[in-house]
């Protein structure tokens with residue numbers, strides 16, 4: 082075993098951290114309050130190369146590998162980028178970009194990846210529906226082939242970047258009778274005929290990312306935009322994305338926890354009550370210690386998935402484990418952060434207040450904690466009756 | 471970055487697992503019941519070369535790194551926590567102190583014996599009036615000509631009843647000094663075994679030093695350097711607790727998993743009931759994260775990086791998890807776990823020591839927090 086981060090990676094983290102602190106963080110408060118996407122921050126991130134990280138160089142990417150991508154996102158959030166901004170990054174880079182990169186044909190990659198890697202063509206991913214959340218295979222949106230087009234009908238729910246994206250990877254049923262193997266993936270351009278954006282959703286946290294419904298009414302998608310073989314969308318896209326989203330997307334969560342810890346340490350040293358900094362009270366120290374233990378455990382869980390993916394080791398169990406562990410301890414870290422700040426922590430101008438609201442999505446999005454336990458439990462436990470097949 | 475064991479470590483883990491499943495596990499209940507040093511297990515593990523793992527090759531050892539030793543201790547603890555604790559105390563606590571801080575002569579005499587398992591070590595720091603607050607110890611070593619005279623009492627010392635050598639911390643005027651005392655030295659008196667809740671095979675007893683004469687050669691790490699020496703050794707002590715605690719967590723998981731898969735209720739295995747399945751799943755998750763934290767801390771220690779806070783947090787995580795998992799295991803087994811014949815209740819009792827040994831978790835949290843807050 083070997084637990085070091087090389088010098089190049091350390092330098093990269095430092096530069097991302099400083100970039101985030103100086104260029105991104107100052108923009109966050111205003112947009113957080115408005116609940117709006119911050120194009121200025123997005124453009125800066127694009128220029129800095131954040132959206133290019135995982136992709137191959139021939140498509141405008143940086144070929145950084147999973148671990149380095151994670152380290153970059155961790156540093157970005159630790160530096161003060163809001164959870165909303167990094168969620169938008171995740172929906173764009175990981176949920177839209179990665180399946181096109183790993184499943185798409187050459188033409189699709191050439192067409193879409195450069196715009197995704199530069200950040201100019203914002204992306205999104207549409208799986209969830211009003212009646213299909215955890216039970217993702219129960220999606221009802223249909224895609225019927227007609228000549229050289231597919232005609233899509235249905236509604237997608239909770240779609241990050243919905244109101245502003247240029248293209249989406251969309252999951253729809255092509256053969257109702259075939260179950261899991263009758264669900265396909267498509268790349269849908271936002272200007273496709275019959276496509277529209279539903280109601281924009283007002284959220285508790287991650288307010289700098291926009292979320293909406295997507296509505297497909299006889300929406301025409303060129304057959305060339307079928308992503309992967311017909312009927313394989315759910316299985317292939319699911320498999321491809323899952324390990325990525327349960328690593329790269331989580332990295333921002335780790336950065337968020339570190340940000341909360343950093344802010345709490347700073348505050349505990351500055352805030353004086355009973356003639357001494359509150360940092361000197363045992364009860365505050367205990368919270369700081371618990372936060373640090375959670376951060377380091379989360380770091381292990383996350384880096385392991387990244388390392389496994391970089392070494393082509395299947396990481397489904399480890400990815401679900403990381404997602405579950407990080408999001409659950411994240412709640413406690415955020416709570417301790419606000420508690421250490423007292424009444425000030427309840428105020429909008431303190432980052433811990435935002436972190437507290439942002440962190441809750443962790444146990445819900447990309448598969449709830451219960452779903453992670455379900456998946457892990459299936460891999461660990463035999464649930465068949467004795468003698469049963 | 472590399473999260474896997476080396477091929478050699480993996481091989482050791484596998485063969486030792488098989489060995490312990492056959493030879494150590496089946497005797498765990500008896501070790502607990504007898505509340506005696508598990509001499510038979512000690513002998514068998516010594517024959518397997520376990521005691522030699524960390525001892526440098528020139529002293530008859532295998533010269534393996536910390537990660538290897540911790541892997542072995544965890545595996546043993548999965549089958550019998552008391553046995554693992556006894557081995558780790560001798561190998562990692564006393565053994566490391568002698569290896570790192572002993573004179574050439576001392577090392578040449580003691581390390582080969584430790585490696586063969588012919589001698590057993592103990593580490594004696596705590597006293598009746600000084601537990602968490604190490605600097606409050608009252609045992610003194612007074613210099614008289616060429617000799618030092620030790621006076622005082624140490625309490626709850628694991629391996630005290632069987633140790634051939636005792637590494638101990640004393641006050642030397644305003645400073646502190648660590649000594650290695652041979653058990654046969656006149657004036658050393660070992661008290662009755664403490665009757666404890668768990669870890670009963672890792673017998674602890676008080677040791678009193680009644681004018682024990684030792685020489686310069688018995689000093690570890692130089693006169694007056696005791697606190698620095700002990701701070702360093704405490705990293706090993708805590709890593710040993712990590713390893714034992716992680717073994718306990720896995721043992722609890724294995725017992726719970728086996729029960730959930732084999733016992734049926736409402737027409738299906740317990741594991742097919744979501745609440746049970748999720749509980750067992752959480753046991754794996756927490757044990758797995760604690761295991762990584764242990765290896766991370768050990769890696770830092772091995773490479774001479776600043777590691778005390780990382781060792782501390784790995785220990786807190788491992789022992790909290792051991793306690794949590796032993797509790798979850800009891801819930802999964804319900805009435806079956808209460809039975810004196812069930813490993814669940816032994817695991818439940820054994821786990822408690824883990825948050826106390828090597829510095830209580832409350833004290834370790836202070837170490838972590840002070841580092842974070844730069845206090």
Ligand SMILES: Cc1cc2nc3c(=O)[nH]c(=O)nc-3n(C[C@H](O)[C@H](O)[C@H](O)COP(=O)(O)OP(=O)(O)OC[C@H]3O[C@@H](n4cnc5c(N)ncnc54)[C@H](O)[C@@H]3O)c2cc1C
Pocket residue numbers: 172205206207208209213214215216238239240241242284287292442445446447448449450451452455
């Ligand atoms: C801000 C935000 C952004 C999102 N972005 C996207 C996006 O870009 N693209 C996209 O496709 N989706 C997105 N989602 C959707 C997200 O993935 C879903 O919300 C999530 O999968 C949960 O589905 P649900 O909300 O319908 O909850 P439900 O599935 O209805 O779950 C309700 C409760 O029941 C529990 N539950 C359900 N089934 C089981 C079971 N078998 N066993 C035990 N408990 C169970 C759940 O854990 C949960 O506690 C986003 C969601 C949010 C809030």
